[in-house]
Amino acid sequence: MHISSIAVTALGLAPSVFGANLFVSHFSGTVYTLSYTPATNGNGTLAIKSSATGCGRMPSWLSFDSPTKSLYCFDETGSWGGGSVVASFSVNGDGSLKQSGQAKSTGGEVHGSLYGGVNGTSFVAMAEYDPSTVSTYKLPLTSSSQVLQKEKFTMSQPGPVSSRQNAPHPHAIFKDPTGQFLLAPDLGADLIRIFSVDSSSGKLTACPAAQAGAGDGPRHGAWWIPNAGSTKGQMLYTVNELSNTVSAWTVKYSSSGCMSLNKTQTLSAFAPGKTPTAGRQPIKAAEVHVAGNFLYASVRNDQTFGSQQDSLATYAISSTGELSFVESTKANAWYPRTFSINKAGDLVAVGGQTSANVAIVSRNPTTGKLGGLVASIPVGSKGTDGGEDGLSAVVWAE
Numbered sequence: 471m472h473i474s475s476i477a478v479t480a481l482g483l484a485p486s487v488f489g490a491n492l493f494v495s496h497f498s499g500t501v502y503t504l505s506y507t508p509a510t511n512g513n514g515t516l517a518i519k520s521s522a523t524g525c526g527r528m529p530s531w532l533s534f535d536s537p538t539k540s541l542y543c544f545d546e547t548g549s550w551g552g553g554s555v556v557a558s559f560s561v562n563g564d565g566s567l568k569q570s571g572q573a574k575s576t577g578g579e580v581h582g583s584l585y586g587g588v589n590g591t592s593f594v595a596m597a598e599y600d601p602s603t604v605s606t607y608k609l610p611l612t613s614s615s616q617v618l619q620k621e622k623f624t625m626s627q628p629g630p631v632s633s634r635q636n637a638p639h640p641h642a643i644f645k646d647p648t649g650q651f652l653l654a655p656d657l658g659a660d661l662i663r664i665f666s667v668d669s670s671s672g673k674l675t676a677c678p679a680a681q682a683g684a685g686d687g688p689r690h691g692a693w694w695i696p697n698a699g700s701t702k703g704q705m706l707y708t709v710n711e712l713s714n715t716v717s718a719w720t721v722k723y724s725s726s727g728c729m730s731l732n733k734t735q736t737l738s739a740f741a742p743g744k745t746p747t748a749g750r751q752p753i754k755a756a757e758v759h760v761a762g763n764f765l766y767a768s769v770r771n772d773q774t775f776g777s778q779q780d781s782l783a784t785y786a787i788s789s790t791g792e793l794s795f796v797e798s799t800k801a802n803a804w805y806p807r808t809f810s811i812n813k814a815g816d817l818v819a820v821g822g823q824t825s826a827n828v829a830i831v832s833r834n835p836t837t838g839k840l841g842g843l844v845a846s847i848p849v850g851s852k853g854t855d856g857g858e859d860g861l862s863a864v865v866w867a868e
Contacts, residue, residue, distance in 0.1 A: 662708065
């Protein structure tokens, strides 16, 4: 029997009860649509529904804009030779992808976000790791699109981890909750770079950067908003790849037109007193997300749960924004470069870069604790230990 979306709403049933789609990118050049179907026994099944190309040879990151049903894909090819692109796809009713735009880029894109305009979707900003740059484009993307603005960063000497901090390396770029600023964690320079946004023109103006700990290597960030519609008590949390830590930052908006961050806390990505022994490749914290009053971070290559079995760290967020470590749980993936929490807060999709699998684990929205494996599926070819190959990003289509 067909149940309409209206009936689903009337019955109070979450869409995840009936299944959901995910988008997954692979460093081989393919973007996949996966379907997740829950089962009555609490488990579920994953299946590959369709695939698409058109995001260059090394798609590194995905950003899904739900209101416009558009998926944006960023290509890291330029870091390894050859031209790069930034691409957009429209999402069909069955979840399949149709390319809607593509522009040439200068290369090395590892992350990107939409910003500016009336709805915050008029421009796209990209973090470019090896070129030490941030670039912006006006949307929509076309073959004739040109870079709107490019910010190039320099540093006078290498950082404490000279092999990774030989130059500035912006690793992500994302909006603040007001949409008036963009932030770019710089792994190479141990900075959180801050830009004010001119919403109409898309122009970025640099504000004073926030200083991370020496050798932290900040990589990604996530916001906690305790008071909806207000900046009161707002916190930023960053995951630091080189020190395998997470940091908490208070936020201040100034009448001068800039925002500033103050680092209040840094905690290990591991349980107190525990430091896993790395294998052939180093341990590298990867991504961070907030759901409710909990923070989650993924850790690559810690192999806490056995050979090729890495971890997710869970932290509780107090009423003041202070973090406390809760537990480490099995990621059910090796090299979990990426993970995504669904809107219902009861499922976490984990993307194993080297294991090239998507694993779904359960989550208790009340306690914040992660549960067992619900479903898993291989996606594309496996990566090599420490290599820039395998699975690169996963995001719920919500």
